[in-house]
Amino acid sequence: xxxxxxxxxxxxxxxxxxQDLGRYGYGRYGVAPSGALDSFALRIxxxxxxxxxxxxxxxxxxxxxxxxxxxxIVVAVTGGNLQPRRDKQPIAMWRSQIxxxxxxxxxxSPLSGFRAYVAVAGGIxxxxxxxxxxxxxxxxFGGFQGRALEKNDILxxxxxxxxxxxxxxxxxxxxxxxxxxxxxxxxxxxxQDDHFPDESRRSLLDxxxxxxxxxxxxxxxxxxxxxxxxxDIQTSIISEGVIAGSVQIPGDGKPIIILGETxxxxxxxxxxxxxxxxxxxxxxxxxxxxxxxxxxxxEARRALIGVEENIRRFEKSLI
Amino acid sequence: xxxxxxLVELGADISSSVNQRVQELFNVxxxxxxxxxxxxxxxxxxxxxxxxxxCISPDEIKTGINDIWKNPDQSRLPQSQTVKIPVVYGGDxxxxxxxxxxxxxxxxxxxxxxxTSPSYRVYMIxxxxxxxxxxxxxxxxxxxxxETPRILVPKGSxxxxxxxxxxxxxxxxxxxxxxxxxxVKLFDPHGQPPSHLVMxxxxxxxxxxxxxxxxxxx
Numbered sequence: 001x002x003x004x005x006x007x008x009x010x011x012x013x014x015x016x017x018x019q020d021l022g023r024y025g026y027g028r029y030g031v032a033p034s035g036a037l038d039s040f041a042l043r044i045x046x047x048x049x050x051x052x053x054x055x056x057x058x059x060x061x062x063x064x065x066x067x068x069x070x071x072x073i074v075v076a077v078t079g080g081n082l083q084p085r086r087d088k089q090p091i092a093m094w095r096s097q098i099x100x101x102x103x104x105x106x107x108x109s110p111l112s113g114f115r116a117y118v119a120v121a122g123g124i125x126x127x128x129x130x131x132x133x134x135x136x137x138x139x140x141f142g143g144f145q146g147r148a149l150e151k152n153d154i155l156x157x158x159x160x161x162x163x164x165x166x167x168x169x170x171x172x173x174x175x176x177x178x179x180x181x182x183x184x185x186x187x188x189x190x191x192q193d194d195h196f197p198d199e200s201r202r203s204l205l206d207x208x209x210x211x212x213x214x215x216x217x218x219x220x221x222x223x224x225x226x227x228x229x230x231x232d233i234q235t236s237i238i239s240e241g242v243i244a245g246s247v248q249i250p251g252d253g254k255p256i257i258i259l260g261e262t263x264x265x266x267x268x269x270x271x272x273x274x275x276x277x278x279x280x281x282x283x284x285x286x287x288x289x290x291x292x293x294x295x296x297x298x299e300a301r302r303a304l305i306g307v308e309e310n311i312r313r314f315e316k317s318l319i
Numbered sequence: 320x321x322x323x324x325x326l327v328e329l330g331a332d333i334s335s336s337v338n339q340r341v342q343e344l345f346n347v348x349x350x351x352x353x354x355x356x357x358x359x360x361x362x363x364x365x366x367x368x369x370x371x372x373x374c375i376s377p378d379e380i381k382t383g384i385n386d387i388w389k390n391p392d393q394s395r396l397p398q399s400q401t402v403k404i405p406v407v408y409g410g411d412x413x414x415x416x417x418x419x420x421x422x423x424x425x426x427x428x429x430x431x432x433x434x435t436s437p438s439y440r441v442y443m444i445x446x447x448x449x450x451x452x453x454x455x456x457x458x459x460x461x462x463x464x465x466e467t468p469r470i471l472v473p474k475g476s477x478x479x480x481x482x483x484x485x486x487x488x489x490x491x492x493x494x495x496x497x498x499x500x501x502x503v504k505l506f507d508p509h510g511q512p513p514s515h516l517v518m519x520x521x522x523x524x525x526x527x528x529x530x531x532x533x534x535x536x537x
Contacts, residue, residue: 024369025357028345028360028444028514028517028518029444029448029513029514029517030444030446030447030449030450030488030506030514032448136448138447139448140489141508187321188322191326238363239363239446239452240363241361241366242367243320243323243367246321263360263445263446264445269320272320272322272324274321297322297377300322301322301372304322304372308373
């Protein structure tokens with residue numbers, strides 16, 4: 001079926017890009033996953049719009065774009081509250097909405113969180129590159145022409161919007177995440193926690209860090225008590241694979257939480273944020289405070305099962 | 320590492336024998352495709368196995384590896400290929416060639432001689448898409464990274480960092496000493512495979528002049 005033009009970017013915002021759940025299976029070629037930083041919000045947005053949970057959406061950071069609908073379409077906005085409006089009238093998030101041809105969907109600054117997601121019924125059609133539609137911004141491939149969206153870009157979709165006839169899909173209010181200004185992230189020690197003395201490990205758990213403004217999609221940089229590694233070892237290690245959530249300690253001792261744009265690295269990782277809390281990383285904004293707590297593998301598993309159970313129950317309620 | 324990856328360490332140092340074991344384990348797991356394993360990231364001395372924790376447990380992966388590992392045939396490696404890479408050394412293409420020469424009290428020509436003499440092993444692909452970590456550079460030209468990394472190293476730049484040498488496949492920041500530049504395309508997101516080099520390949524550099532570049536540019 002031919003794609004139809006559905007959205008026109010009138011102004012792009014600070015960083016608006018096409019993302020799905022990421023590009024896995026290409027780590028051997030040095031290709032990082034990319035993908036939605038808040039995967040939970042992306043999955044729910046898709047389900048609300050009548051899509052599979054893994055389809056491509058718009059990820060909007062900090063200051064939102066203005067987007068004109070070129071057809072009657074069903075959309076859903078989730079994630080951080082960037083004050084979405086339809087023709088200047090505020091619209092509710094976490095539910096499906098209809099945009100009429102010519103309507104303008106616009107966003108401003110966040111009331112909570114950092115990134116909003118816009119799903120469109122039928123998904124956003126960009127070519128699959130290595131199995132994913134996510135934009136790899138640093139290397140310039142995937143997504144929409146390998147780059148962030150710009151003014152006058154036209155996005156297309158497979159014409160499946162007619163399958164969702166109403167705007168009645170609503171996410172259970174009790175399951176909508178709360179995005180605070182002070183975050184508590186659950187992590188598991190390692191893989192190199194034994195390269196740090198006890199006082200450094202204690203310091204990581206006792207301290208309150210602040211996310212700095214030089215953070216980006218590669219990592220959340222934290223300001224706060226410096227984490228020293230043991231004195232008898234070098235600053236860097238032999239490069240090895242890393243994953244999103246790795247809490248890396250470079251030479252200056254300032255922690256960086258790695259996000260999805262890195263595949264290997266040569267710094268020590270003192271801890272790793274658990275899978276259930278990974279979507280939160282996409283919603284922490286510069287200036288927010290961050291604390292770490294350490295949990296067991298079993299607690300991490302239970303937390304993840306809890307999150308996935310809610311998504312599954314919501315998915316079932318739609319059928 | 321965390322609740323969704325296993326970091327399997329197969330040695331403590333950079334050596335071709337350790338790296339070969341990483342490659343063996345990588346090949347075995349790649350062939351067996353455990354359900355729930357999402358990605359494999361081989362590096363100098365370890366293999367990172369990324370999995371869906373609700374699909375497979377770390378213990379199941381460990382048991383699976385041990386079962387396969389018992390069968391020695393499984394770990395046989397494919398024949399490694401040698402890839403020849405033309406490099407324009409020095410000048411604008413290799414702004415740090417003179418510095419590397421001075422550091423070692425050599426002439427630029429001698430540095431080129433040393434750099435083109437070994438057949439390097441591709442230890443891993445990482446850092447950016449298609450970036451090959453090659454080793455080992457002769458001691459005579461092993462040079463520390465630049466104190467201040469460059470904000471932009473052009474795609475194709477050939478660099479040295481201690482006993483490693485590598486090629487920047489895409490424009491990126493970087494701190495390696497840039498001695499030359501190659502017109503060979505190392506990464507193509509639409510290629511099969513997307514990376515020109517893979518772990519275990521051998522790389523042989525040879526010097527070309529700036530005038531000869533045209534024949535590699537298609």
